[in-house]
Amino acid sequence: MNLDHIPILDHHAHAIFHEAGWRTAPLESYFTEAYDPEVLERHTPHGIFYRRSLRELAEFYGCEPQRTAVDAARQAADYLEVAQRMIRGANIDTVLLDDGLFTGELMSVAESDSLLPWQARRVLRLEAVLAGLVWQHDRVSDLLHSFESHLRQVAPTLAGLKSVIAYRTGLAVEKWDAGEVQAAYDALKRDLKTGETPKLTSKPLLDTALLLALRVARDVDLPVQFHTGYGDPDLDLRLANPLHLRSLFEDPDLRGLKIVMLHCYPFTREAGYLASVYPGAYLDLSLSIPFLSQHGMRTHVHEALHLSPLSKLLFATDASRTPELFYLGARWGRRMLGEVLDDTVRVGDLTANEAEEAAVMLLRGNASALYPAPVQPNAPTQVQA
Ligand SMILES: [Zn+2]
16 A cells, blocks of 8 residues: 555654754764664664665665765755755655754754744653753752643643653652652752753652643643653663553543553554553554564554554654654655555455555544644734733
8 A cells, every 4th residue: 555645744753953963973873772882883784774774865865875875975965955855755744843852953843844844843851841940949849830830831832742751760650759759859959060950860750740740731631752662772671661651541630641652662562452441542653663674663563553443553753863764764654554554454454445544544643633733823822921
């Protein structure tokens, strides 16, 4: 089934570099989650994703499929023109950008929206907001109050919220009493150098702030994306299994909250189970597409479909830094969804019509129903003065 004609609503990605960053970043760094120089130099060039992508990029740039030729073609290219051509080629009409990564090196959401041929909207990274407020408050109750008011104030301008707690203290979020949270906060402030924005790793603080943010999200009906499954080695994969989110799905105080489990791999079947039993659980297919071998990508999509209703599945590119990852992500996403849906028709799981409908749901329909519509520029907003 060819899905090229369906524009993608890319519900999870990050912006691309400003030109100088793009010109200097090594090509290998886009094709791995590793940052160990030995892995990057000696092993990433032997990865299937890298080998396959080099040939696809050579085809795009019209050069030989060798690293030196692709590099030369990239350096000779007009960056903005290439970025626009790749995003048009990806046929992505809307992108939701988490702007809490590589802040300053990447285009802002406003720049991404005005310079590139799509509509770009913002997803707010919760842990970045919290870390930015630490210097202003000595009492943790004041910090949490200020965190909550900030979220309520900016909520009408956002497409969603995002948590990277999997990268910090893991997905098994617990309730802590006020004394424990204050003690953890005192310890954090004691170790902090003046003016330094901390990388928060205190479980009592992160869990408590997250539960507060989830109540706000439920109140204002904003979906919350959680990084789950694999990522760079800053993450302990054992604590990133989405099954740890059960306590949130079961919490009666959070009834109505929508949680998007990003990536999920290699826990795709576990996430599919959660999506099949909890009304607020959604499953995203990004990162393994396009990072895995074709066998891996195909299996991942098949496994998501084992149990998850079609209405709970979302495609995204999780591209960041280079437009090439949007181009490759969209290409492989469409190809793999098309192949797997063809398979479901061949074995009689879906009819041809149902498979066509499913393709539209996965590439844009489900995301468009889940995330709030943008506030019109002229409409009155609820932002408090
Ligand atoms: Zn991401």
